Amino acid sequence: MIVAMQERATEEQIQHITERMMELGFKVHRTTGAVQTILAGVGTPIVFDVKDFQVMDGVAEAYRISSPYKLAGRGFRPEGTVITFKNGVTVGNSEAVVMAGPCSVENREQIFTAAEQVKAAGAKFLRGGAFKPRSSPYSFQGLGLEGLKLLREVGDATGLLIISEVMEISQIELMMPYVDVFQVGARNMQNFNLLRELGLVRKPVLLKRGIAATIEELLLSAEYILSGGNYEVMLCERGIRTFETYTRNTMDISAIPVLKKLSHLPVLGDPSHGVGLRDKVPAMARAAIAAGADGLLIEVHPNPEKAFSDGAQTLFPEQFTKLMQELRLIASAVGRSIA
Ligand code: PEP
Ligand code: MN
Numbered sequence: 597m598i599v600a601m602q603e604r605a606t607e608e609q610i611q612h613i614t615e616r617m618m619e620l621g622f623k624v625h626r627t628t629g630a631v632q633t634i635l636a637g638v639g640t641p642i643v644f645d646v647k648d649f650q651v652m653d654g655v656a657e658a659y660r661i662s663s664p665y666k667l668a669g670r671g672f673r674p675e676g677t678v679i680t681f682k683n684g685v686t687v688g689n690s691e692a693v694v695m696a697g698p699c700s701v702e703n704r705e706q707i708f709t710a711a712e713q714v715k716a717a718g719a720k721f722l723r724g725g726a727f728k729p730r731s732s733p734y735s736f737q738g739l740g741l742e743g744l745k746l747l748r749e750v751g752d753a754t755g756l757l758i759i760s761e762v763m764e765i766s767q768i769e770l771m772m773p774y775v776d777v778f779q780v781g782a783r784n785m786q787n788f789n790l791l792r793e794l795g796l797v798r799k800p801v802l803l804k805r806g807i808a809a810t811i812e813e814l815l816l817s818a819e820y821i822l823s824g825g826n827y828e829v830m831l832c833e834r835g836i837r838t839f840e841t842y843t844r845n846t847m848d849i850s851a852i853p854v855l856k857k858l859s860h861l862p863v864l865g866d867p868s869h870g871v872g873l874r875d876k877v878p879a880m881a882r883a884a885i886a887a888g889a890d891g892l893l894i895e896v897h898p899n900p901e902k903a904f905s906d907g908a909q910t911l912f913p914e915q916f917t918k919l920m921q922e923l924r925l926i927a928s929a930v931g932r933s934i935a
């Protein structure tokens with residue numbers, strides 16, 4: 597932390613700040629220039645609020661220079677985290693992965709058809725919600741356990757890995773045998789009790805950025821899971837709420853390289869929720885891969901016009917197949933490949 601004192605700060609004020617910094621565990625280096633005194637605090641106390649210093653008497657400015665997340669920060673594993681799945685698929689290395697499928701599991705025929713279609717196009721994971729966080733209580737809420745069973749069955753039949761959303765602590769144990777990745781949705785990014793519990797399981801978690809969450813808040817949420825001992829966390833940019841109304845959300849492509857720099861965790865992009873409009877999804881998917889995403893989460897349905905949820909942002913199977921071909925070209929242009 598750096599504290600720049602005001603020009604007229606008294607020696608008493610400087611001493612007071614210095615003592616407070618030392619109490620927190622900082623080693624304090626003092627530089628007194630012609631006009632002002634600078635206090636540089638070295639050391640890494642995790643828990644302190646720089647605002648406490650900003651409002652103290654005699655302080656002109658105070659900055660935090662170390663990150664508040666230790667385990668999620670790039671420094672913890674400079675080489676990056678690679679998550680390896682049972683069939684040898686990896687996330688976080690030079691091969692980008694694609695997770696695709698419908699927003700919700702609707703019935704047997706739908707999920708089996710979707711699985712065959714996304715697999716044929718090159719997806720390695722099948723997505724599909726069994727528990728759905730819907731804005732309206734009257735909307736389709738998901739098939740629950742029946743949906744999970746269908747996902748497992750189709751996963752075993754096709755070799756696709758399964759990712760599905762967990763909405764509350766009581767669902768974790770229930771879902772354990774059926775999914776390969778727990779998805780934490782945007783609305784639950786700051787459900788800290790859920791995150792803590794997911795820190796105790798030994799199964800990968802895909803953590804979506806909250807609807808109005810900053811990048812730092814996303815990383816602090818990941819820290820909750822990591823601090824429980826579960827290091828297999830993937831981050832996902834899925835669009836944030838801005839003043840723009842043309843698109844459902846504003847896909848923050850810049851979050852991808854920012855997260856890659858700040859953290860060692862794999863970063864995925866979700867262009868479907870990112871824009872919410874089918875015809876814009878391929879462009880955002882290509883942009884995410886070009887920006888360095890380690891993978892994508894994309895909604896694909898055998899017949900999106902009849903989808904129970906998120907139809908307008910869901911790709912037709914043919915669109916997805918074409919997109920996968922384009923993604924392979926983009927990936928190779930940026931030194932990657934698509935697994
Ligand atoms: C989803 O993936 O279908 C979903 C509900 O996503 P989000 O949490 O990003 O809205
Ligand atoms: Mn959806």
